Amino acid sequence: GAGVSQSPxxxxxxxxxxxxxxxxxxxxxxxxxxYRQRLGQGLEFLIYFQGNSAPDKSGLPSDRFSAERTGESxxxxxIQRTQQEDSAVYLCASSYVGGGNTGELFFGEGSRLTVL
Amino acid sequence: xxxVTQLDSHVxxxxxxxxxxxxxxxxxxSPSLFWYVQHPNKGLQLLLKYxxxxxxxxxxxxxxxxxxxSETSFHLTKPSAHMSDAAEYFCVVSFxxxxxxxxxxxxxxx
Numbered sequence: 568g569a570g571v572s573q574s575p576x577x578x579x580x581x582x583x584x585x586x587x588x589x590x591x592x593x594x595x596x597x598x599x600x601x602y603r604q605r606l607g608q609g610l611e612f613l614i615y616f617q618g619n620s621a622p623d624k625s626g627l628p629s630d631r632f633s634a635e636r637t638g639e640s641x642x643x644x645x646i647q648r649t650q651q652e653d654s655a656v657y658l659c660a661s662s663y664v665g666g667g668n669t670g671e672l673f674f675g676e677g678s679r680l681t682v683l
Numbered sequence: 684x685x686x687v688t689q690l691d692s693h694v695x696x697x698x699x700x701x702x703x704x705x706x707x708x709x710x711x712x713s714p715s716l717f718w719y720v721q722h723p724n725k726g727l728q729l730l731l732k733y734x735x736x737x738x739x740x741x742x743x744x745x746x747x748x749x750x751x752x753s754e755t756s757f758h759l760t761k762p763s764a765h766m767s768d769a770a771e772y773f774c775v776v777s778f779x780x781x782x783x784x785x786x787x788x789x790x791x792x793x
Contacts, residue, residue: 660727
């Protein structure tokens with residue numbers, strides 16, 4: 568596609584429910600990131616996928632959070648047993664990394680999660 | 684390990700005066716460095732990037748940044764602020780993955 572696509576754009580859920588957020592990166596982009604941005608705050612790194620390497624999960628805040636990526640395509644971020652503090656905008660970004668080049672990040676519009 | 688520090692969480696300038704947003708980094712390797720901007724209720728947009736070519740990098744909307752290896756800095760500047768520059772600015776360092784600073788909120792007053 569032309570850009571990074573995220574769905575859903577908005578999600579309201581009840582505390583304790585599981586949610587799944589989807590990211591469709593730009594075709595050919597080898598790197599994919601998930602970030603979280605709480606209201607009025609900066610970007611919090613969650614997880615990084617690069618090609619077929621083991622993902623960097625160092626930013627996941629708890630074992631309720633997990634993410635998968637199939638090859639260099641779609642990624643899903645799953646939050647189990649959601650809590651109110653999980654309310655945030657979840658941003659996905661992709662870039663092309665290759666030949667020593669660390670390219671520009673292209674961001675999706677984000678998925679706004681509200682946990683009641 | 685790499686890290687990036689934005690020295691000011693909030694900067695306020697008058698319209699027409701210069702802007703300076705400070706960023707220092709640490710990296711074991713020669714990094715690529717970026718500045719991103721996020722306007723209220725908008726997505727993140729790349730302002731400029733440094734990738735070991737010219738040390739003075741020009742970006743969009745009149746912004747520029749200078750890479751100073753001796754000072755491990757990559758400060759963002761603009762000669763004359765405009766009201767439309769009010770936004771959140773993020774300094775980013777890469778290698779092997781992109782790491783964001785905590786952001787600087789730029790306020791522009793009349």
